[in-house]
Amino acid sequence: MDPASSAEMFESVENILKPYKEGFMSFKQLPEVGVDREEILHEMEKLKNLEQETWKEGFVSGAVYHGDENHIDFLNRIYAYHSQSNPLHPDVWPSTTKFEAEIVAMTADMLGAGEQEGICGTVSSGGTESILLAMKTYRDWAERTKGIIEAEIIAPTTAHAAFDKAAQYFRMKIIRTPIDSDYRADVDAVRSAITDNTVVIVGSAPPYPHGIVDPIEELSELARKRDIGFHTDACMGGFILPWIKRLGFDVPAFDFRLPGVTSISADTHKFGYAAKGTSVILYRTPELRHFQYYLTTDWPGGLYNSPTLAGSRPGALSAVCWAAMVSIGEKGYLRAAKEIMNTSIWLRDEIESIPELKVLGDPLFIIAFASDVINIYQVMEVMTQKGWGLNGLHLPPSVHICVTLRHTQSGVKEKLIEDLRMAVEYVKENPAASEGIGPVYGMAASPEMRGMVTEVLKWYLDTQYKV
């Protein structure tokens, strides 16, 4: 990348991250006297209106999974009732722990617990926290029960970045194994990666990049036969795959019906349709869950115990999550899954009918596509200019859309395909069209340039904290 075009790129990214330069309230220190509440409400409404258009009209992949106005209004009322609650004080707010116990029970039931005794879990703040907690749990379990001190995680390359984050935070080693030509975890590679230090094997249902469920049955059997933990990352699929399966689609087994699966993460704040900030981590046994807990008996502040990473927690989000789940119910989740699959099947067929594009693997509701003849990042950049927020992937270069209820609204899928066809034509006619973020992915894929991309990512986060 030449310096001029990289300067241009930095500037355009900064403009996207910091659009509110003129005409908006802004503070670098506390206002001396509090700003009038009405004025703040007015400002907040203005910002909400500016930002909701993109996701509300279905222009964004993933991100907002439900988004219907009545649903949001209902959740907001529940939040208001419980905004002061904190499950750290279960004596003051026993309703919060009741909600969390029932969220866990309903999720376990949905994910194959059935009549099996002992399946349990906790509510966390999101998929990443659920994964962090599970990895810490396996590390401590293996140390206590097997004396393993250099714990290793085996995760296919497509398993979420949160597994690397866990390895980094908890000083574990992570071994990434390749995927096969169907974009699923390669079972033989996982088998070869097992060592005496392996504490957990990971499979995803489905992985975020290409959305194709891993062979969880084979992977979990590898783990079970060696008394190794097996984590199914169903952050994305946990609240939709059971319903897709019930609709009659071919969904491979991934949950507690498989005896080797010892933990599952499932995000209520994705296809559970709750507000952002909740997820569920489930374990096969209470003994395993005990390794997640933090307990201390010698702190002057008193006997202290907390089930997850945080201390004080927003009980209101658990109330909202519970209300979302019970207000939607089995029929509601089933209906949503049906609409999402109908839209996904239509989109997949249409994308496949564009000769320059190819769909990766045999997807369900996340559709990743690439091209052998044109630069897919140029296509994505044209789509960005047209207002679409698709997700860029790399290794291999591709783009995906995660279909949500937003895309089932009338006219959205047709508009997406119309714009995609136009974008492909545009790129064919303009081979020098901007690649947007593409060159950065190119650099990330090269070992010599990777360090520079890391610096760019630091800049990206630093920029977000600029006033």
Ligand SMILES: *Cc1c(COP(=O)(O)O)cnc(C)c1O
């Ligand atoms: C979203 C996602 C995660 C991480 O969840 P967050 O809620 O963003 O922390 C983990 N795994 C998969 C497969 C996901 O799709």
